[in-house]
Amino acid sequence: MNNNKTTSNRVSIKELSPSTGYSRLLTKKQLAEMAFSVRDLSKYLGTLKIKMRVRKILVITKIWDKATIVHTNKLVDWLLSNYTVYVQDVLKEDELFDEKQLLSRQESRHDRLKYWNFDLCEEHPQMFDLVITLGGDGTVLYTSRLFQRIVPPVLSFNLGSLGFLTKFDFMNHEKIVRNLIDDGVIVSLRMRFECTVMKSTEGTDHKTKTLPRNLGDEILDTVESDVTHEPGKTYSILNEVVVDRGPKGTMCTAELYVDDEHLTTVEADGVVIATPTGSTAYSLSAGGSLVHPDIQGMLVSPICAHSLSFRPLVVPDNAVLRVGVPYGARSTVWCSFDGKDRIELNQGDYVTISASRFPFPMVQSKRLGSDWFDSLRSTLNWNQRQQQKAYTNS
Numbered sequence: 001m002n003n004n005k006t007t008s009n010r011v012s013i014k015e016l017s018p019s020t021g022y023s024r025l026l027t028k029k030q031l032a033e034m035a036f037s038v039r040d041l042s043k044y045l046g047t048l049k050i051k052m053r054v055r056k057i058l059v060i061t062k063i064w065d066k067a068t069i070v071h072t073n074k075l076v077d078w079l080l081s082n083y084t085v086y087v088q089d090v091l092k093e094d095e096l097f098d099e100k101q102l103l104s105r106q107e108s109r110h111d112r113l114k115y116w117n118f119d120l121c122e123e124h125p126q127m128f129d130l131v132i133t134l135g136g137d138g139t140v141l142y143t144s145r146l147f148q149r150i151v152p153p154v155l156s157f158n159l160g161s162l163g164f165l166t167k168f169d170f171m172n173h174e175k176i177v178r179n180l181i182d183d184g185v186i187v188s189l190r191m192r193f194e195c196t197v198m199k200s201t202e203g204t205d206h207k208t209k210t211l212p213r214n215l216g217d218e219i220l221d222t223v224e225s226d227v228t229h230e231p232g233k234t235y236s237i238l239n240e241v242v243v244d245r246g247p248k249g250t251m252c253t254a255e256l257y258v259d260d261e262h263l264t265t266v267e268a269d270g271v272v273i274a275t276p277t278g279s280t281a282y283s284l285s286a287g288g289s290l291v292h293p294d295i296q297g298m299l300v301s302p303i304c305a306h307s308l309s310f311r312p313l314v315v316p317d318n319a320v321l322r323v324g325v326p327y328g329a330r331s332t333v334w335c336s337f338d339g340k341d342r343i344e345l346n347q348g349d350y351v352t353i354s355a356s357r358f359p360f361p362m363v364q365s366k367r368l369g370s371d372w373f374d375s376l377r378s379t380l381n382w383n384q385r386q387q388q389k390a391y392t393n394s
Contacts (some may be wrong), residue, residue, distance in 0.1 A: 032318040035355050039296050039317075042189035042359070049184030054129045058086045058116060058152070060143050061134040068134055068159050069096040071170060075134065077102055078174055080109050086128070089115040118146065125150040132177070134170065136160015137281075141338050144192065144238040144360055153187055155180065155363040164280055164379045167365050186364040188371075190277045191296050191317060194356040195241050195337055197232035198324075200348030215326045215348060219257055229350070235337040236356050239278030243323045243351065244270025244303060246334030246344065251306055253329045255350075257322040258315055266323070268305040270333070273298060273321060273353050277360075280380065282339075288312040290382075292372055298353070317355045324350025 057079055061072040072087065073096065079085045080102065091097040092115055103109050125147050133139045133156045140156050157173060158166035168176050200213075218228040235241075243266075245252040254266040274283035279291040279299055288301035289312060296317040302310045315321070325333050327347050335351055336342040345351065364371050376382040 031320070031354065034357050035296060035316075035318040038189060038191070038355070038357070038359055042294065045187045045189060049186055051184045052129060052153070052181065054083060054181050056084045056086065056127060056129050058121075058128040058131045059134070060088070060131060060139060060146070061091075062139060062159070063088055063090055063094075065135075066096055069094060071134055071159060073097050073102065075132070075170075075173055076113070077105070079177075080106070080112050084112045084114060086114045086116040086120075089117045091115070121146045122148065125152065128152045130155060130181075133157065133166070134159050135166070136163055137165045140165045140362075141238055144236065145338060145340060148234075148236045149358045151358060151360050153185060153361045153363055155185075162379050164375045165277070165362070167363075167371050167375075180363065186366070187361045188293060188364050189359040190238060190293055190362055191275045192356040192358060192360050193237045193241060193273070193275060193298075193353050194234060195237060196234045196352045197335070197343065197345070198229040198350050198352060199232050200346070201227055201230050213327050213348065215255060215324050215350065216257075216262055218348075219255075219322055219324060219350060220260055220262075229348075233341075235341060236358060237338045238275065238360050239281050239338050240272050240274035240283055241351065241353055242270060242272050242282060242303075242336050242339075243333055243345070244336075246332070248331055250331065251304075252331065252333040253326060254333055255322075255324050255326055256300070257324075258319050264310070266302065266305075266310075267307065268302045268310065270303040271323065272301045272303060273323070274301065275299070280375075283312075286312070289314070290376070296355070298355075319354075321353040322350050323353070324348075 059072060059076060062068040069091070072091070076085050076087060092099055099113070102113060129152060131143060131152050131154045133143055133154060136158065137160060139160065140154065143154055144151070155168065155177070156166040157168045157170040159170055160166060243254055251267055251269060254271065256263045256266055256271065272283045272286050272288065274281070274288060276291040276293045276295055276297060279288060283299050283301045284290065286301040286303050288299050291297060291299060291314065297314040298317060298319060298321060299312065299314050301312040325345050325347050329347050332347065333345050334342055335345050
C-alpha cells in the first residue's frame with residue numbers, strides 16, 4: 001500500500017501483544033494503547049485513498065446459490081485477464097461456474113485460476129491483496145470467520161437480501177474494481193471481538209475443599225488454588241457474541257463482569273455483546289442502540305430481561321468482559337459467535353470478550369463513514385414516515 005501521507009509516534013499494534021497474541025492476556029495499559037492505536041489508524045485511513053498493488057484476488061461467494069455462482073463466473077472471467085484469482089475449491093467441478101469455459105479463453109489462465117480452502121486462508125492470509133465477496137451481510141460475516149487474524153481489504157458486492165455491509169452494486173463491478181485499483185481505496189477498520197471460552201477444571205485443590213466454588217472469586221483471581229480454568233477455542237467475531245438459554249424453556253442465569261468488577265447478574269433469555277458493526281443486527285432487535293462504527297465501544301443488550309431496569313449500555317473498547325455461569329445455576333447456557341459455532345457453557349464456565357488487535361478492513365465508497373448513514377436510510381428505512389402536513393391558509 002502506498003500513499004503520500006506519513007505518520008509519526010504511532011503505536012505498533014503488533015508490539016503491544018505478548019507472544020501468544022491474545023488480547024485477553026494484555027495488561028489494562030496495553031489493551032488501552034492497542035484500542036487507541038486501532039482508533040487512530042482507522043481515523044487516519046478514513047481521510048485518504050490507499051493505492052494498492054493488486055496481483056492476487058480472493059473471491060468469496062454463496063456456493064449454494066445458483067444465481068450468485070453465475071455472477072461469480074462473470075466476475076472471474078473478467079478478473080483473469082489481469083489478475084491471479086482464487087475461488088473456493090468446491091466450485092472446481094461446478095457446472096455453473098464452468099472452469100473449462102473460463103480456461104479456454106487464454107492459455108495463461110491455467111496459471112492464474114487457483115482454488116482456496118480453509119487451511120490456505122488460515123495459514124497464508126497475507127498472500128491475498130484483495131478479497132471480493134458476492135452475497136449479502138452473511139457472506140461478509142463468513143469472510144470474517146475465514147480470516148481469524150490478519151484480514152486483507154474486503155470489497156463487498158451486494159447480491160444478498162439486506163446488504164447493510166455490502167456497499168457496491170454488482171451491475172457496475174468492472175468499473176468499480178478498476179477505479180478502486182487505479183485510484184485507490186477508502187478503508188474502514190471495523191472493530192472485532194476476540195472471544196475465548198474458559199472451561200472450569202477439576203484441580204486437586206478443588207477436590208479436597210469442602211466449601212463450594214465461587215465463580216466470581218475465580219474470575220477475579222482471588223482464589224489461592226491451582227488452575228481453576230483452562231482456555232478453549234478462541235473466536236474473532238465481527239458482529240456479536242450471544243449468551244442465551246438455549247433449547248430450555250426457562251430463563252438463564254449468568255454473571256457479567258467488566259474488567260475486575262462484577263457488573264450484574266443476568267436473569268433473562270440471554271445477553272448480546274455486540275460491536276458497533278453488530279449494533280444494526282441482533283443487538284438492535286434486543287433493544288440496543290444504533291452505534292456508528294467509528295465509535296469504538298462494546299454494546300451490552302439483554303434479551304427479554306426479568307427486570308425492567310436492566311437497560312442496554314455501552315462500555316469502552318479497552319474493557320474486558322466476562323460472562324459466566326455460576327456454580328449454583330439451575331441450568332447451563334449456550335453461546336454463539338456471529339451466529340455460528342454454538343457451544344454449551346456448563347456451570348463454572350465463562351467466555352472472555354475483548355477488542356481484537358486484528359480489525360476487519362472494509363472497502364468503502366465514501367469517506368468518513370458516511371456509507372453507514374446511507375445504509376441506515378436505504379436498508380433499515382430509519383425514521384422514515386409520512387411528513388406532518390403544514391397548516392393551510394384559507
